[in-house]
Amino acid sequence: MGDPAPHLDTAGLTLRGLTKRFGTHLAVDGIDLALSEGEFFCLLGPSGCGKSTLLRMIAGFEPPSAGTIRLGGQDITGLPPHRRPVNMMFQSYALFPHMSVAANIGYGLKGRPRAEAAARVDGLLRLVRLDGLGDRRPETLSGGQRQRVALARALAREPGLLLLDEPLGALDRGLREETQGELRAVQRRLRTGFVVVTHDPEEAMMLADRIGVMERGRLVQVGPPAELYRRPASRYVAGLLGDVNLIPGRLGPASPDGTRAVVTVHGTVRATDGGSSPAEGAEVVVAVRPESVRLGAEGLPATVLDATFLGDRVRRGLRLPDGSALRASAPPGDGPEPGAATRLSFAPADAVILPA
Template identity: 55%
Template sequence: MTAVRDERGAALELASVTKRFGDFVAVDDLTLTVPSGSFFALLGPSGCGKTTTLRMVAGLEQPSAGTIGLAGRDVTGVPAHRRPVNTVFQSYALFPHLSVLENVAFGLRRRRARQVRERALEALDLVELAHLAQRRPAQLSGGQQQRVALARAVVNRPALLLLDEPLGALDLKLRRHMQLELKAIQAEVGLTFVHVTHDQEEAMTMADTVAVMNHGRIEQLGPPADLYEHPRTAFVANFLGQSNLVPGRAAGSSADGTTLGVDVGGAWVRVPAVRSVASSQRVLVGVRPEKIRLLGEGHQPRGDENVLGPGTVVDTSFAGVSTQYQVEVAGLGRFGVFAQNVGGSTVHAPGDRVLLAWDVPYTFALDGHEESDAGTLGPDDEP
């Protein structure tokens, strides 16, 4: 399929978009630009406003305030069927009485397009299903049905393709396979994809840019690696992966100003100044679980490391590529630690006394007035 790119720069522009349902504000003064040809993800928990945003872009909801632009055109009041947008849903929404080919061709026939069969077959070839063109949806697996739904959306060559939790109904192994396929298809056809999901791994695997949403606003936006390594709020640090966040008090900087010193429960922890967004003495010091080394009896930290503890291992879980630990440090709480399983690595048992050590550059500092558990999900929460 020939790549389609909008050379005007932005495929989607939201300007001060707000959506209210009575007294409830679902989307709060949202301004956002999605570049043409990009794979963009709106990531957040249930109720954060991401699906409402998608529905407003699709024309299924009207904003209470603000404007929506698609491919350089204001479509705020334009009905859904007249917008250059297609949506792929989790439910597939295929017509059971039509063949795979006719499902893909349906939109082209309604628009009285030319070369309908050729274009439909080309779209099916893109998703590697041309050989199943004459089958009915019921004769396909879940992953195959999702690819048919994608081909049906892509064949119309919209300015924007919306993906609404498209992989949620698939099992874990197939979902991971489809993540890579979707990313490859987007790169090949050059369409702009906006993907709505609550799955952090899915967003980071597929998207060029991720916008983390919370309470109708964007907490942070950027490339996945940047959000993961440089979170600017406790919500982002906890929701995008896992983080250990502990309160501390800023107590000075290095002579050259490159490092911030923080008192954490009586221990001296150094934070690179470029990784600190704290604006007062009260800070939250953070480090990702996979950055920490556990040092057992007889092992000493290096002089250039941050160190906390000693603490007590309270849980050890084997997770294939890593062993995951929970370590209780008196006065500071519980830390998660992920140790990669490599030959000869020490496995610490519950009850072992250990030090927690990590390289200074892996440390970050957030506003200490935030809740350290913001963005975490409890056992009764839904993502």
């Protein structure tokens, strides 16, 4: 079975310059990242951005081309997977169909005293709310229950860090939302560090303490979900995290309150500097979420194209005089009907200036 994993102080994970090349293809490009103890961290990005490759390097399944991986202050870059206090849960779950649920969970506990292993399995069954189902076979369980079996098995050896690659991707939408809450609840009870790969921004925002957005092998922004949603650092991040309006214009002077004027073809608006600090006169865009757009008697002129009822919200499509389209979202109630002329505005704190 090889040597056991070393007993490390797993206070945090630190990546420095982590890079992976496949021939001439640069899959992961110099990642620097530090995670704290017990943090729930999500790597978010589209397929092919390098997030799964990064996860596999942390697990030890892919050797890095350059850089280091430290856990609890100790370098584990060269350790094989079985020597790392890290475990990985895959989207397929990879449960053994011929084994019971309890046997699947206890598979990694071979070599431990029987009573100790049985107690650990029983505790994990209770943790993931599968107590009483230990004798069942995986094929008799629902998709959400099989996901919980895989989670319990990944936690059986008490890893200092659990890595999850699209763990909820095989579930339908309703079950996926229910299981997201269960996954977060388990992590909070255990305070084990979780690193989850996902391409679903809603899932990342629901689960994570912090999100790392990846683009073409690089981490382009890291922060709490609310910060990334409200203060994206680029058009890419803004679009990835949800529906966003982008209003082009030229940057005007700063105000004493820290906002900047942006001169559009239809009038001047004020917004918060996104941190790039372009020079006055530079071409920029103002990023504003549909729920921050207000319709009324002030602001830029617009025509209402349509109104779609979405239960707790009504989404209105708008057209500016130059033909550009925007969206506004508000609770149901009185509002302009399709075909009506209106004006749109937003608070400067709800809009971010980004490079064009």
